[in-house]
Each structure stands twice: as structure tokens, then as C-alpha cells.
Amino acid sequence: xxxxxxxxxxxDILVIGGGMAGCGATxxxxxxxxxxxxxxxxxxxxxxxxxxxxxxxxxxxxxxxQWGENQPEDHVRYARNDLMGLVREDLGYxxxxxxxATVHKFEEWGLPIMRDPKTGRYQxxxxxxxxxxxxxxxxxxxxxxxxxxxxVYNRIMVTHLLMDKTKPNRVAGAVGFNVRTGDFHVFxxxxxxxSAGGASHIFKPRAAGEGMGRTWYAPWSSASAYALPILVGxxxxxxxxxxxxxxxxxxxGPVGAYFLHLKTYTxxxxxxxxxxxxxxxxxxxxxxxxxxxxxxxCLRNHAFLEEVKxxxxxxxxxxxxxxxxxxxxxxxxxxxxGMTIGQAVVWASQNIDPKHINPELTTSEPYxxxxxxxxxxxWASGPEDYAPAEYQWGYNRMMTVEGLFGAGDTIxxxxxxxxxxxxxxxxxxxxxxxxxxxxxGSEQPQYxxxxxxxxxxxxxxxxxxxxxxxxxIVAGTVSPSYLLPLHGLQRLEKIMDEYVxxxxxxxTTNEPMLTRGLELLGMLKEDMAHLGAEDLHQLQRxxxxxxxxxxxxxxxxxxxxxxxxxxxxxxxxxxxxKLDDADWHCFTLSQYDRDSGKWAMEKAPVxxxxx
Amino acid sequence: MPxxxxxxxxxxxGYCVDIxxxxxxxxxxxxxxxxxxxxxxxxxxxxCVKSCPQHAIxxxxxxxxxxxxxxxxxxxxxEKGTISWKIKFRDGREKNFVSPIRTTPWGSIKSPxxxxxxxxxxxxxxxxxxxxxxxxxxxxPALTPDRLKQGVV
Numbered sequence: 001x002x003x004x005x006x007x008x009x010x011x012d013i014l015v016i017g018g019g020m021a022g023c024g025a026t027x028x029x030x031x032x033x034x035x036x037x038x039x040x041x042x043x044x045x046x047x048x049x050x051x052x053x054x055x056x057x058x059x060x061x062x063x064x065x066q067w068g069e070n071q072p073e074d075h076v077r078y079a080r081n082d083l084m085g086l087v088r089e090d091l092g093y094x095x096x097x098x099x100x101a102t103v104h105k106f107e108e109w110g111l112p113i114m115r116d117p118k119t120g121r122y123q124x125x126x127x128x129x130x131x132x133x134x135x136x137x138x139x140x141x142x143x144x145x146x147x148x149x150x151x152v153y154n155r156i157m158v159t160h161l162l163m164d165k166t167k168p169n170r171v172a173g174a175v176g177f178n179v180r181t182g183d184f185h186v187f188x189x190x191x192x193x194x195s196a197g198g199a200s201h202i203f204k205p206r207a208a209g210e211g212m213g214r215t216w217y218a219p220w221s222s223a224s225a226y227a228l229p230i231l232v233g234x235x236x237x238x239x240x241x242x243x244x245x246x247x248x249x250x251x252x253g254p255v256g257a258y259f260l261h262l263k264t265y266t267x268x269x270x271x272x273x274x275x276x277x278x279x280x281x282x283x284x285x286x287x288x289x290x291x292x293x294x295x296x297x298c299l300r301n302h303a304f305l306e307e308v309k310x311x312x313x314x315x316x317x318x319x320x321x322x323x324x325x326x327x328x329x330x331x332x333x334x335x336x337x338g339m340t341i342g343q344a345v346v347w348a349s350q351n352i353d354p355k356h357i358n359p360e361l362t363t364s365e366p367y368x369x370x371x372x373x374x375x376x377x378x379w380a381s382g383p384e385d386y387a388p389a390e391y392q393w394g395y396n397r398m399m400t401v402e403g404l405f406g407a408g409d410t411i412x413x414x415x416x417x418x419x420x421x422x423x424x425x426x427x428x429x430x431x432x433x434x435x436x437x438x439x440x441g442s443e444q445p446q447y448x449x450x451x452x453x454x455x456x457x458x459x460x461x462x463x464x465x466x467x468x469x470x471x472x473i474v475a476g477t478v479s480p481s482y483l484l485p486l487h488g489l490q491r492l493e494k495i496m497d498e499y500v501x502x503x504x505x506x507x508t509t510n511e512p513m514l515t516r517g518l519e520l521l522g523m524l525k526e527d528m529a530h531l532g533a534e535d536l537h538q539l540q541r542x543x544x545x546x547x548x549x550x551x552x553x554x555x556x557x558x559x560x561x562x563x564x565x566x567x568x569x570x571x572x573x574x575x576x577x578k579l580d581d582a583d584w585h586c587f588t589l590s591q592y593d594r595d596s597g598k599w600a601m602e603k604a605p606v607x608x609x610x611x
Numbered sequence: 612m613p614x615x616x617x618x619x620x621x622x623x624x625g626y627c628v629d630i631x632x633x634x635x636x637x638x639x640x641x642x643x644x645x646x647x648x649x650x651x652x653x654x655x656x657x658x659c660v661k662s663c664p665q666h667a668i669x670x671x672x673x674x675x676x677x678x679x680x681x682x683x684x685x686x687x688x689x690e691k692g693t694i695s696w697k698i699k700f701r702d703g704r705e706k707n708f709v710s711p712i713r714t715t716p717w718g719s720i721k722s723p724x725x726x727x728x729x730x731x732x733x734x735x736x737x738x739x740x741x742x743x744x745x746x747x748x749x750x751x752p753a754l755t756p757d758r759l760k761q762g763v764v
Binding site: 030032045047050054065080085100109133179209215220330333341344346351353427435537540581585605609610611 | 713745760
């Protein structure tokens with residue numbers, strides 16, 4: 001095979017991942033950096049990439065300040081309440097105060113936002129959600145990013161960040177490969193914004209055959225949001241705060257519009273309201289948090305799980321009444337067609353018409369991400385105008401690595417951003433990165449050539465492993481020398497499921513289980529050197545797996561460190577079954593040392609808006 | 612419902628290969644037509660279905676939990692600005708839906724550099740692009756540092 005090409009790309013600002021957050025970062029970087037070179041790199045095609053690839057039916061983060069509907073403080077309290085007291089309120093407020101401007105731009109660009117015919121305001125689905133016809137939400141937002149970028153590189157999988165050889169703890173760029181041509185790409189940049197995806201497929205999904213693709217979060221969200229910063233020593237926070245979703249069975253169709261707009265409700269197999277029944281047992285675990293409004297997502301999950309364990313399943317959504325109204329029936333179906341087509345397929349295949357049958361619900365396997373009702377991600381510097389000193393060491397949304405910014409799933413502590421908040425956080429990071437680059441002046445970070453060459457070898461090694469190993473065996477997938485990416489993925493999912501609180505243990509773990517999980521993850525990490533990739537597509541899968549494994553190790557370390565059960569319904573520490581505000585009303589932080597492979601854990605304070 | 616491709620309709624144009632977020636629509640080298648190489652990594656996002664000029668791509672619900680005989684078809688018409696859906700149940704019932712997808716012409720979004728350049732003072736202020744105007748409330752809200760305090764609430 002001819003020696004593969006190396007493509008060098010210089011930029012001022014490098015945006016990694018062209019989903020909602022990455023498009024926001026690209027757009028804002030251009031607004032403030034008129035003469036800067038802004039490059040956006042995407043693993044797929046930004047026209048349809050990220051979690052919003054198939055569309056959305058609602059924008060879940062909109063204040064409505066112009067109509068006096070909500071203020072940013074209200075959203076901070078809502079997110080804090082839902083996450084059992086622990087969010088970065090400084091970052092959350094920052095997103096909330098800007099998010100309305102983002103949504104107004106979306107509408108101006110051509111996103112159809114539904115209006116309430118009586119008031120003329122955006123049609124509310126709930127207190128924070130507005131309804132949209134969002135089939136083309138991502139193509140519209142991608143158009144804005146393409147107009148802004150100096151260049152968009154599609155089909156490039158970024159595998160590692162590059163560090164500066166002239167100044168320790170400063171980023172200098174990134175490397176990756178083109179999944180179509182196999183070219184090696186070296187991106188040199190003054191500032192890097194990581195806006196990649198969170199993590200599906202680190203815990204074993206409920207369907208293990210063809211259906212493993214029908215996860216709640218996109219299967220292409222492969223934890224790059226975390227692995228890239230972790231590897232260069234950026235501090236991470238709340239990585240134990242995985243999320244479990246209560247959704248329609250098998251398709252994971254969303255329930256928000258059903259609860260909020262269609263006014264449907266749940267009941268157990270015998271037609272009983274089961275949630276009230278478990279209130280006292282929840283109170284014994286978490287105290288007064290159960291009395292807050294709305295009841296935190298994890299606690300509602302907990303009641304669901306207890307009811308199923310007690311034999312009250314299947315739990316169903318009562319749709320028969322609402323669906324008699326043709327308008328509501330249309331909303332119910334279009335809700336899926338706009339964002340979870342797979343649920344419509346499941347219902348069609350099983351003859352489930354919600355007008356006549358109340359559909360079943362289930363709880364998903366856990367996911368790790370930073371933009372929904374959960375807030376795993378990197379520890380970032382807060383807004384310059386009000387963030388407490390401990391939350392501020394430079395530029396807004398800069399991680400603990402100089403010049404390294406983040407947005408969307410990447411940034412920890414900022415739950416309930418969703419699509420609009422992720423785009424908004426991208427904008428915040430974009431402006432901050434422009435300021436950073438302007439302050440840097442002509443000083444150009446320099447990566448280390450030897451390190452770059454080592455990474456080039458490492459990136460393509462799975463192709464070599466396969467080529468050598470394949471000739472040892474007649475045919476098939478079983479080799480004594482290499483592991484296919486799918487083999488590694490399924491081993492990872494089994495370890496995480498059994499030892500770190502997945503579906504098979506009812507989301508329950510303890511210190512001995514986590515210890516054993518880490519031992520097995522350690523062996524998997526060693527085996528990763530023997531991944532075999534048949535072609536460039538499998539090479540992409542190999543590197544997605546690398547990212548997932550590192551993020552999983554981080555999740556396990558954090559789960560071990562937090563000796564309490566803060567979010568029952570997301571996961572349980574059986575050896576520390578109760579919420580413990582005296583010792584754990586804090587953030588957990590980790591820092592990975594790639595030379596030793598060791599994790600340093602610490603606590604960080606939580607600051608609340610007091611009035 | 613992982614996607615599959617009808618042999619007689621596909622002409623090998625590669626639109627689906629270009630768009631698939633999961634990188635699983637590839638061209639078969641023997642038939643020079645597209646197929647789904649990894650159904651268990653298909654999210655059923657329909658990006659390929661919508662992009663296919665020949666309407667050659669369809670879906671069959673995941674074998675793990677979807678009984679056969681159903682269909683969910685999509686027709687995305689950019690120039691009309693609509694997406695149309697036809698749902699067929701296993702027992703033959705049908706449901707049809709049409710939704711708008713965009714209110715402005717494709718390609719009409721302005722580059723951020725087509726707006727007036729921000730002042731020097733704006734760089735270190737908290738307002739983002741198009742603010743405060745785009746907020747429709749006159750002024751960007753702000754906190755003061757004294758409002759953030761440690762403790763349990």
C-alpha cells in the first residue's frame with residue numbers, strides 16, 4: 001500500500017464536532033473573529049450530524065423573557081432541583097440569559113416554530129419547552145455554520161488533541177484521519193473548541209441484536225466529548241452522573257410532549273397511580289428533595305423501578321383519552337416522526353394505536369452526556385462578570401488546559417441545555433476563544449513532531465493488526481491475535497452493565513463491584529492495542545471504542561469516589577444508599593495522567609444563587 | 612428499522628453514503644449499489660431515506676422487537692418545504708402526516724461577517740452576536756458575584 005498522505009491544516013480556532021454546539025461555536029467565532037481562520041471538523045457530515053441529525057419536535061430550553069414567562073434565575077433553580085442540588089449555577093445562568101437570542105435567530109433563519117393562535121407567542125409544550133416543526137433543524141443550523149467557517153472538513157475522525165511543546169498544559173491542535181481516503185490529518189490551532197458527542201453504547205443496551213442501534217442517544221455519540229480532554233489532563237466533573245431515560249418501550253420515543261402537552265399520565269399494569277405509593281421510601285433515601293416541584297427526573301425513575309420490581313409492570317402511558325382529539329393524535333405521532341421515527345415503526349409493527357391501546361414504557365440503559373437532565377463533562381471556567389473565584393481562571397468555557405474550550409455535551413455541570421442551550425454554549429465558547437486568540441497575538445503554539453509521528457503510527461495500527469492477523473486464520477471473526485471493534489464494544493458494555501450499575505443489576509453497584517470493574521476495564525485497555533480493523537470504517541469504530549473505554553474508566557472512577565447515592569433512579573451505591581449532603585454536597589473532579597494511567601480525584605464546592 | 616436498499620431502484624449515486632451520520636451506507640463493489648453494512652449501528656434517523664433521489668431506501672423494523680408487515684415511508688420535498696409521512700400498520704391500517712420543514716429559501720442565511728463589525732468595547736463585554744437586540748428585552752440580564760454562595764439549599 002502506498003504511504004498515506006499527511007494533510008496539514010493551520011487555523012486560529014479549531015472546532016471539533018459539528019453538532020448543535022459546534023455549529024454555534026463556528027458561527028460566533030466568525031462574528032467576533034472576522035479575519036481569523038475558523039475550521040470545523042466533523043466525523044460525519046454536518047448537514048446531518050450529532051444528536052439532532054434526524055430532527056427535533058421541541059426546543060427544550062427557551063425562557064420567553066420577552067413575554068415575562070421565565071427569567072434565567074428560574075431556569076437555574078429548575079436545573080438545580082432536577083439534579084438534586086448539584087449544578088454549576090454560574091454556567092447555567094449564562095446559557096439561560098443568552099438562549100432566547102439563539103432561538104430568535106433560529107426562527108429568523110427559517111426554523112418553523114409553532115405559535116399559540118390565541119396569544120401569538122411561541123406554542124408552549126411546558127414551562128421551558130416550545131414546539132417546532134424541526135425535521136430540518138440540523139440542516140438549517142448547519143447552513144449557518146457553513147456560511148461562517150473558513151472551511152468545514154466532513155468525514156474526519158479526530159482521535160487526539162496535540163499539546164504545545166513550548167508551554168506545558170497548553171493545547172496546540174489535534175490529529176485524526178479521513179474515514180474515506182485514509183489520509184492522516186494534523187490540525188494546528190491557537191484555540192481548540194471541543195464540541196463532540198457524549199456517550200451512548202458504554203452500557204449494554206436492552207436490545208442486543210439488530211436493535212442495539214435503537215439507543216435513546218445517537219449511536220454515533222461515542223464519548224469523544226470526554227476522551228479528547230481527559231487524555232490531555234483536563235479536569236472532568238460529575239462523570240458519575242449518568243442518565244437513565246423513562247421512554248416508550250423499544251423505540252425510546254420521548255414522553256415530554258405526552259406528559260406536558262397531551263396531558264397523558266402513567267399507571268401500573270392494574271390501572272393504579274403508583275408514584276404516590278413510593279413517596280415515603282424515596283423520602284427515606286433523599287429527604288426533602290422528594291417534595292420539590294417538579295419532582296426530579298431521577299426520583300420519578302426510582303418510583304418506576306420500584307413498581308416494576310414489586311410486580312406492577314408493565315407500566316403504561318394512558319393515551320386513549322387524549323388521542324380521541326384529532327389534533328392531539330397528530331401531535332403525538334408527529335412528535336415521533338420529527339425526532340424518533342423508530343418509535344413510530346415499533347407501534348406500526350406491533351399494531352399499537354394509542355387511540356385504542358395504552359403503550360408500554362421502559363427505562364433505558366444509562367448514558368453519559370452533558371446536555372439533557374444530567375451534567376457530566378469537563379470542568380470549565382465561568383463567566384467573567386460574576387463567577388466565583390474558584391470557578392474562574394481565564395476565559396469563559398475554557399477547561400483547565402490553556403486554550404482548550406468546550407460546549408454542549410463536553411462541558412460539565414450545566415444540565416438542561418438541550419439543543420438551543422448547546423448551540424448557545426457553543427456561541428459563548430466561540431466568543432471566548434476569539435478573545436483568547438486575540439490576546440495571544442502572534443504567539444503560535446507548537447506541537448511536538450515526534451509525538452505527532454507516534455500518534456500517526458498508533459492511529460493506523462488496527463489496520464496493520466488486521467492485515468497480519470487475518471492471514472493466520474481461514475475465515476470468520478475469531479482470531480487469537482486481534483479483537484474486532486464490535487468485540488471490544490460488547491466487552492465494554494458487559495463490564496459496565498454488570499459492575500458499574502447497568503440494567504442487569506437494576507442500576508446498582510458498590511465498591512467491590514466497581515473495583516472488579518476497574519480490573520476488567522484495565523485488561524480491556526491493554527487489549528485495545530490489539531484491535532483489528534478490516535477497513536477505514538472499522539478504523540473509525542476502533543477509535544470510537546478507544547474514546548468510549550477511556551470515558552467509561554472515568555465514569556467508574558467517579559462512581560467509586562462519590563460515596564453516596566445522590567441520584568436514585570439513575571444509579572445506586574448499595575454500600576452508601578442515601579443522599580448525604582453533609583459530606584457530598586459538592587462536585588467530584590478527576591484528572592487523568594496519561595503517563596502513569598492514574599486518576600486523581602478531588603471535591604469542588606457548589607455555589608448557589610441564594611435568593 | 613434498519614435501512615435496506617431496493618436493488619431495482621438504486622442507481623449507485625452515493626447520496627446516502629455521503630449523508631449517513633453513522634457511516635454505514637456503503638456501495639457494494641459487485642452490484643455498484645448502496646447497502647447498509649452495519650444494521651446494528653443504524654439509528655433509523657432516515658437521513659439516507661430522505662436524501663435518496665430514487666426513493667430506493669426503506670426500513671424494516673429491528674428484528675429484535677418489530678413484527679413484520681409494517682412500513683414507514685418519508686417524502687422530503689425541499690422546494691415545497693414539506694416532509695410527508697405514510698405509516699402502514701401490520702394489520703393494514705394507514706396514517707398520513709405532512710409537516711413544514713423550513714420557512715425561508717435554502718441558502719438564504721447571512722454569514723455572521725455580513726453584519727456590522729462589533730466595536731472594540733464589545734469584545735470584553737458579555738453580549739454575544741446580535742445582542743441585546745435579538746433578546747427582544749432591551750438588555751442582557753446579569754448576576755452579581757455576591758448572589759452566588761456556598762451551602763445547601
